[in-house]
Amino acid sequence: MKTMETVIEVKNLTKKYGDFVAVDHINFTINKGEVFSLLGPNGAGKTTTIGMLSTVKKPTEGDAFILGHSIVKQKYQVRKLIGVSPQDLTADDELTGYENVLIMAKLFGYRGKEAEDRSKWALEFMDLWDSAFKKVREYSGGMRRRLEVAMSIVHNPAVVFLDEPTVGLDVQSRRHIWELIRDLKKNGTTVLLTTHYMEEAEELSDRVAIIDHGKIIAMGTPDELKAKIKGDRIYVTLKGQDHMDEIIRKINDILPNSTNKVDGQILIKTESSSEFLPQLIKILSDYEVIELKVVKPNLEEVFLELTGKGLREDEGGFDRFKYMRITRGARR
Amino acid sequence: MIQEVYTLTIRELKKWLSRRGTFIVSLITPLFWLGLFGKSLNFASMFTPTNLPPQYSSLLSQYVDQQLLNLFGTTNYFTYLASGMLVVFGFFQSVFGGTNLVFEKRLGYLNRLLMTPTPRSGIFLSKVFGTLVRILFYETVLILIAYGLGFKFKPGISALNIILAGIAIILVAIGFVSIFAAIAFNVDNVEIMFAIVNLINLPLMFASSALFPLKQMPSWLQEIAKFNPITYAADIVRHNLIGTPVSNYILSWIILLVISVALFIIGMFVSINAMERS
Numbered sequence A: 001m002k003t004m005e006t007v008i009e010v011k012n013l014t015k016k017y018g019d020f021v022a023v024d025h026i027n028f029t030i031n032k033g034e035v036f037s038l039l040g041p042n043g044a045g046k047t048t049t050i051g052m053l054s055t056v057k058k059p060t061e062g063d064a065f066i067l068g069h070s071i072v073k074q075k076y077q078v079r080k081l082i083g084v085s086p087q088d089l090t091a092d093d094e095l096t097g098y099e100n101v102l103i104m105a106k107l108f109g110y111r112g113k114e115a116e117d118r119s120k121w122a123l124e125f126m127d128l129w130d131s132a133f134k135k136v137r138e139y140s141g142g143m144r145r146r147l148e149v150a151m152s153i154v155h156n157p158a159v160v161f162l163d164e165p166t167v168g169l170d171v172q173s174r175r176h177i178w179e180l181i182r183d184l185k186k187n188g189t190t191v192l193l194t195t196h197y198m199e200e201a202e203e204l205s206d207r208v209a210i211i212d213h214g215k216i217i218a219m220g221t222p223d224e225l226k227a228k229i230k231g232d233r234i235y236v237t238l239k240g241q242d243h244m245d246e247i248i249r250k251i252n253d254i255l256p257n258s259t260n261k262v263d264g265q266i267l268i269k270t271e272s273s274s275e276f277l278p279q280l281i282k283i284l285s286d287y288e289v290i291e292l293k294v295v296k297p298n299l300e301e302v303f304l305e306l307t308g309k310g311l312r313e314d315e316g317g318f319d320r321f322k323y324m325r326i327t328r329g330a331r332r
Numbered sequence B: 001m002i003q004e005v006y007t008l009t010i011r012e013l014k015k016w017l018s019r020r021g022t023f024i025v026s027l028i029t030p031l032f033w034l035g036l037f038g039k040s041l042n043f044a045s046m047f048t049p050t051n052l053p054p055q056y057s058s059l060l061s062q063y064v065d066q067q068l069l070n071l072f073g074t075t076n077y078f079t080y081l082a083s084g085m086l087v088v089f090g091f092f093q094s095v096f097g098g099t100n101l102v103f104e105k106r107l108g109y110l111n112r113l114l115m116t117p118t119p120r121s122g123i124f125l126s127k128v129f130g131t132l133v134r135i136l137f138y139e140t141v142l143i144l145i146a147y148g149l150g151f152k153f154k155p156g157i158s159a160l161n162i163i164l165a166g167i168a169i170i171l172v173a174i175g176f177v178s179i180f181a182a183i184a185f186n187v188d189n190v191e192i193m194f195a196i197v198n199l200i201n202l203p204l205m206f207a208s209s210a211l212f213p214l215k216q217m218p219s220w221l222q223e224i225a226k227f228n229p230i231t232y233a234a235d236i237v238r239h240n241l242i243g244t245p246v247s248n249y250i251l252s253w254i255i256l257l258v259i260s261v262a263l264f265i266i267g268m269f270v271s272i273n274a275m276e277r278s
Ligand SMILES: Nc1ncnc2c1ncn2[C@@H]1O[C@H](COP(=O)(O)OP(=O)(O)OP(=O)(O)O)[C@@H](O)[C@H]1O
Pocket: A017, A020, A022, A040, A041, A042, A043, A044, A045, A046, A047, A048, A049, A087, A196
């Protein structure tokens, strides 16, 4: 590990809005060629962190270094090294995809033929060359997201920041983008990704930092993080809540301290679900069970374990405002 | 820096050209004004009763012309108004040029620009240049239409006269696009932005010599109009295009130049400051 080149180094990075601490003394380093994810729920401070790292938000405290350049004191050098794909869509929908990418190439100092070649490369890389000369207004959601990434990689940056690159997309489009992010990594690009989809973090990342209320509460490879919860989880949903405490008591008699109530469900933590299931079924046979779910360790469970709440708890309602921002690209 | 400004200016113009509708819509207002006020307000016939014997009629019309000449410096109010409208139109377009930054901000495009190494001054300047190119184009169209409607250039007008008139309009535009860009950089809300625009636009237009001569105004309004760059630009444009006398031509240029450069510098400074903040 020591021989690896550090690309991003974040030291005590903090952002306050008035008294509200959006990002709270976070620390991490990212090595060359790594895909590093910030995983956290809405409002965790992911976008604020990206904003600071990409020099458009001033940290209240702390600093970060991109290839040794301070995001506070050497903004200009940092801007040349990074490519950012913001959470909100930014491409100009009155222009074509190609024009959008070409503008970025030129803003990063490429000229003439070279700028054109790089734009073509970026669009081909993101599987958009076929639609390159269509107006962005005619793009689908997935295409627009891919265009955002194309715009952020056209100058071959050392680091790419992808802020929720698949938010609001269907599974297929999402997988497509995952594929392309893996290709980016193969290309040697360092990627800092934010997401609130645990599958996304798990699928793509070399390392993950779980962030909540502006603090990093756990960090490591997906396997290391999953090792934090030993064994499997079993969720039982009953018809009615009447016998819940009774059942929980019965299970805890067999597996001490294994079981409690979470969100109206019974949650059982066990080393091995296959060994315990027969006994559990015997207990449950006297009650009306609606659902019984065995969950292998995953990052969602890690988050639940660490914070006592689900990653997407506040996504229950349809957030019309956020939906508008995502689909139309309108900022708050 | 030059490449960045060029790239972003071209972007503005491409967007402008791709929106065919706005081109026509933008010309409707000034044409409407020219038609309504310029063409229909025919003072000479207004003061000439139709049943007068011919010899008196021509005398009266001479008298009216004399009065118009005293008042407007020309016997043709349409020409007077049209030359003023050229300045007002440049002013309006520059205001909208700056204002549309609010949309760019809301659409997140500005945010992306700020994450690139583009110099912040370049982002500001591209806004100014994009607006100026548009204005020059519209002004050319407008003067041709006005000519078609009966605009009377002064006898012996030279290319230099036209260029000087153009420069005066550009100076006004530079000043106002800078100030309104600066305001837009500091306002997030579209409604607030338009409230500010409305608050400033109409008073500035009326408190100037663009539509009526200063000496026709109440004295307090005259005082305000003296600080209005539109007044000086309108005087200069008229002097060059239709030959209206100006009390102090050189001083008008100096005042216009000073106000515009000051607005430009303040606008640029405030804009860059807003981009660096957050
Ligand atoms: N300009 C601002 N002024 C005040 N508070 C802000 C501002 N921007 C963000 N916040 C607050 O800071 C917190 C972190 O916001 P941030 O956008 O970084 O979250 P996030 O992790 O990106 O969430 P999401 O998944 O919804 O994008 C939120 O509580 C948000 O309300």
